[in-house]
Amino acid sequence: MKLPIIDTHCDLLSYLAKVPDARADHAEDIACALPLLQQGNVKMQVLAIYTDVFPGSMDIASIQGQKFKQLLEEFKEELCHANVEFLQRINEEDRISVVAAIENAAGLASEDAPIQAAVENLDVLIKETGRIAYISLTHHTENRFGGGNYTEGIGLKEDGKKLLDYMSGKKIAIDLSHTSDLLAEGILNHIDLEHLDIPVIASHSNFRGVWDHKRNLSDEFAQEIMQRGGIIGVNFLRAFLDNDRPKRILDHILYAFERGFGDQICFGADFFYTKDFPDKSRHPFYFPIVENASKYPSLLENLAEKLSKEQLEKLAYQNAQSFFLKTWA
Template identity: 30%
Template sequence: MRIIDLHCDTLTECEKQGLTLFNDHTQLGFGRLGKDGWCQATAVFMPDNLRGAAAVEYFDRVYDYWLKQLEQHKGRMAEAADLEKDCLASPECPAAFLTVEGGSVLAGNPDRVSLLAKRNVRMLTLTWNGANELGGGQAEDIGLTAFGRQAIALLEQNNIIVDVSHLGDKGFWEVTQLASRPFVASHSNARAVCGHPRNLTDDQFRAIVKAGGIVGLNFCEYFISNLGPAQPVECLLEHIRHFVSLGGADHIALGSDYDGAPLPLWLDRSEKLDSAISLMIKSGLESALAEKICYKNARAFFARYAASAVGEEP
């Protein structure tokens, strides 16, 4: 099956551990992806204890590592700089695009938005769990700051997709008021199925659907159920069925969270994803819906996002 995955922390983890993106140790390895074509969002994760100049310095270090990895693995992986064109990676050469998990990367400076765009950052998760210059995450639900409200427009102008995963509920609803382009929750599940505050309420999911956005299913065991690493495939299927029941069959994608979370055993390595999808299909997931979730919905979202561009020549 082709794959488009909207979130992993593998890049950050590899930089930290001094590994290449093609290693065998991390949950995701670029040499261990399915062979039907794989496009992977690779996040620079911004820790909540870094702000201002320290956050910028940290981002620059991981970004340097990213550039070196692209250079080192030329021909074995490619940067999907234009998501609409590049998201269906060739089977021989997986594609990856850069995202940032945490608006502290802006250090409160609006000029940094266009700088990130020039560096091909395609998506920004506004917060992690704590508060930063843009607003409050789910553990510190203070809403958006004035700079956070300004940043939504700047991100949209610079074609950087707004990501509300981790954002507190108050900030979420402010984004729905401010966003003029479709936005995403790159790695979040259904709160009605698993009551974790990192998951989306039904109203939040409906608001993302209404905006033409998309939600990546998170494989983190805590956000699927409370049954731990041995939980069965049915637990993730319940989230899919719930989102479908809310009218979201065209708005569910993958947001694995590889290398950012403990995952159920049947899903915990990137090379298992093909068999994991087969397992879900055997357990009742319709093949056509599986295809939508694995890549078709994300591809359609990238097209909608590109079509919604503001202030550009036709």
């Protein structure tokens, strides 16, 4: 089943920035390489600018911003900027549209940089990439903005509040995919208390009700995203689906429709460069059913017995399309 696909998260830019001789069309290296995206009929791909919490985080983010620009220049026949006009005619498009996002605000301001650096660097990245789709304040660990998903008892910090205040009205979503529960709660409370204009999403998260993992969303936070008109991108990583059940992704998707999140669920595959990953217990990172971006049509075929055509269209592209059209209008 070949529907247009919108995917809300991959780490192609990180691969291009850190791996010697990396190329976006090397399908043997990374599961979101351009030929695989084309085979999967991906029409819009969010490219995360990912950094860890370390002194060089701002430089790495800057390099990835440059890689985004170079990517569009090198593959101008295959790629274009994602925008409202493209989304409105997504069914007629041959190219893949791309948009940048920020995974871990440590890339905007390292731990010892002045907070003003965060807003200045955000403006630079917006100018360089054309648009930032969303920002996640943290990754797995704690930083100056708040607590990551593997931290306990660390919520939203003062610098996190300042960055949220600056984001308000800029058509950039806040991403809950890597927050601690306490940080997610703090973000939502601060948005409400200050009446901020910030959409809320989970760009690449599954459901804790299916697989009890700290990286997955509780139903409570999924409900918050639903009530705020956001989207939830189902993550393809084995560790966040179920370590041992190859078709568990189907259960996460069906769970979304069963629990009333049918207008939120989309794809957030989280494909990244895995060859240098030191923890061998994580290999293979992806089950064969979703091992690379070419698998979207066959995944939809697997779901066709359980979901209607209308539901499959929502999952494949319409939910994400509606969200970004509304956000970017």
